[in-house]
Amino acid sequence: MSRPSGEGAVLGLDIGGTAIKSALVAPDGRALSAVAHHPVQAAGRAPEAIVGTVLDRAADLVDAAVAQGVAVRALGVAACGVIDESAGVAVFSASFGWRDVPLRRLLAERTGLPVVLGHDVRAGGVAEARLGAGRGREVFLFVPVGTGVGAAVMLGGRPFTGGHWRAGELGHVVVRPGGDRCGCGQRGCVSTLAGGPAVVKRYRRLAGLDGGAPADAATVVRLATEGDRIAAKVWAEAVEALTDALALGVTLFDPSAVIVGGGLGRSGDLLFHPLREQLAERLTFQVMPEVLPAALGDEAGCLGAGLLAWDSLGDRTGAGTPTI
Amino acid sequence: MSRPSGEGAVLGLDIGGTAIKSALVAPDGRALSAVAHHPVQAAGRAPEAIVGTVLDRAADLVDAAVAQGVAVRALGVAACGVIDESAGVAVFSASFGWRDVPLRRLLAERTGLPVVLGHDVRAGGVAEARLGAGRGREVFLFVPVGTGVGAAVMLGGRPFTGGHWRAGELGHVVVRPGGDRCGCGQRGCVSTLAGGPAVVKRYRRLAGLDGGAPADAATVVRLATEGDRIAAKVWAEAVEALTDALALGVTLFDPSAVIVGGGLGRSGDLLFHPLREQLAERLTFQVMPEVLPAALGDEAGCLGAGLLAWDSLGDRTGAGTPTI
The missing domain is CATH 3.30.420.40 (ATPase, nucleotide binding domain)
Incomplete structure (x- = not known):
């Protein structure tokens, strides 16, 4: 110490x-x-x-x-x-x-x-703003992608809390109207496609597995890189849903950067390469933010x-x- | 004077x-x-x-x-x-x-x-915050629905501008993925369904009219109240799209109120009654904000x-x- x-x-x-x-x-x-x-x-x-x-x-x-x-x-x-x-x-x-x-x-x-x-x-978000990837940035989103998807909206180093401490629930923006039921009660939330458990659940469902491996999203991501077509499809859908959610966040918050953390945020180029490419394609009048990995894990x-x-x-x- | x-x-x-x-x-x-x-x-x-x-x-x-x-x-x-x-x-x-x-x-x-x-x-938004329906509210959205749909995100009486003066583009959140092409280049923006010109265009298309009446959205709203089924359908879809956009805004900004203005914001109960009802149905964990007409027109x-x-x-x- x-x-x-x-x-x-x-x-x-x-x-x-x-x-x-x-x-x-x-x-x-x-x-x-x-x-x-x-x-x-x-x-x-x-x-x-x-x-x-x-x-x-x-x-x-x-x-x-x-x-x-x-x-x-x-x-x-x-x-x-x-x-x-x-x-x-x-x-x-x-x-x-x-x-x-x-x-x-x-x-x-x-x-x-x-x-x-x-x-x-x-x-x-406060830590990333003062010590990490958000240093010197006036407006950025800190988006941990782990069990779920969250967001802290950082303004001048301070988080925007909303009127009832519930702002930034990026995991529960609806990106697939009429889609799968989410734990929150809505349908088609990004969390039904892009969170760790969602990735595992979707892989198991498409692969016809009852329980059993893979136990975590990182394994699905690895399988995708090894040519497993079901894993590749599930991961592509997760990245696409996350792109849609980030596009919404960019349209409403206009951040200079989106800093992605959480467990899946450590997927490196497997996440950041398609995420940047697809987000740039999706945005039109908006200013494309930098999309960066979190620094503090x-x-x-x-x-x-x-x-x-x-x-x-x-x-x-x-x-x-x-x-x- | x-x-x-x-x-x-x-x-x-x-x-x-x-x-x-x-x-x-x-x-x-x-x-x-x-x-x-x-x-x-x-x-x-x-x-x-x-x-x-x-x-x-x-x-x-x-x-x-x-x-x-x-x-x-x-x-x-x-x-x-x-x-x-x-x-x-x-x-x-x-x-x-x-x-x-x-x-x-x-x-x-x-x-x-x-x-x-x-x-x-x-x-x-500043005017509504200090003089109108937003007085005394810490966090609210001012949403004019006219030619397009916009939003000012008001925090403590001040508008949130984002990193590049583009925050709050609620009219261009995608609520119908793969839907109609919007003037902004995206597909399925709420503005393709809920703005004044969108309402008129959709009515004309469904009614098989080439140009000609109705000339404005207020007429479509009136026709809807008079039993015109096409007008009722177009207006219902507009309100539904607006509900979806407000649900996104509530999920990300957590406002205590949504203050709806603009030309279509003067539609009274024809807008506010279904909007409040449907928004309350759509929200789950979020806190339902008050949905109020703008005071300053x-x-x-x-x-x-x-x-x-x-x-x-x-x-x-x-x-x-x-x-x-």
Whole structure:
């Protein structure tokens, strides 16, 4: 572990559907340790039990840091779902079954630290804006493509949250009217074609497989490169759907760049080459944005949570960055 | 005409495809005169000639106001197309054939007044935010439905412009993949179904009419209410397409309200009743926004231009409202 500066560190947590990621973060956003992964095992567990796991994990991590001599100044937490950042409440989480969990208060009571609660995708966008591929850009979209497809709309380094903390749900724009039913209740969302589970499910369906391999989208992508025609078709449809969604995002937000992250965002040229080509073909009057891979990978949420925590400390001295 | 206050007035101009609208605007955004319409007659005329008409009209209006004893402090101009508000340049206008016309400089040279150049839809959004249906709302969409469909994304009273002054092109989100070719070059844009000319064209096509009546969308709407089945079908498809576009806007911007203006925005319950009902059906996890008629009608662009002009005067004393 790097030595924290005299200003100490904050603990950044990224609470995702399968794991909590954590890192100690310096004031400049540098991770003072490799990002650690802690499984959550949400499936089949009561929402309250998962809250308990999060609280336990946060307290353990703070204790461990303090035991190593780190002055932990605050806790920054980024979570999936609908997050009311003002109230510090996890309004809704499909992964955990959460409804109106006052996570900020619960974590502050448990750890005795100042806590800031953010949204995983928006926090990732903040990290990419200040430390990653979005540096120096006034308007960009951060689009993680993993289990689902999300977007943070970044304006001057700050995420646009909308009127009810739900802006940027790019995964649930309808690109195939009347298409497959999405988990959100709509039909034809881009998430029914372009997210990791969607790619796996579509491959299995077209290949006539009941369960069994491939277990993840990366395998489907690999099969596509090896000449598997079904995999190639599924991947092409995923990229086409993602292109349509990005075209919508470009038409409405007019970003200078689209920064693609998440698990499938690490597919390299297999994703970025057709995505750039097809997006350029699809756009007419719009300005073609740069389409770039995210720079921070899995760490974006953690580092962004840490930055939000530092901002919240800064706010107390008037030096923080407000969010819109 | 109402008497201008001791602070004088600004002249607000809204340069549209068929007419220039003008009004003298008080510091509080009140129109000191009824909004006047001056035809442009763009069809078949050279881009430079139309610029000449705009300059002549602006100079005449300033002269007339001064002759009436009004102290004209500045000129606020809202124009259609792509407007670079920082540079004061009309980057592109399909209606006028304009490319990179330095309208702010030309108008300032001609009138000797400070000039601010804005975008017609964004200026209308500013007016609705401060004077109309958007008052007190943090995040709303102003959606004029007229010749085309546009949107101003309003955040805290200010329009979101995007990275290249092209944000909010709601008329050109694709809602019918592979559908009719749009003037913008894409296929299946909402403007191919829901704008005024689209409604008329589709009615004529389905009714087998070559030219001839109906001449405008309002007539088609009226025919629909009178039991004309083709008109009812065309109008239903227009409302459905508009619903799909608004659903996309809600999914990405999460507004608390959608304020619908423009010519077709004056269709009353014939528009708002099905639009609200269908949008509520279409949305699932999103928060249903209020769907409201615009309050300022045709005047929004003019009044917004006037407000921008007052802001620009305020900026010189540090009191203005910055735009994002």
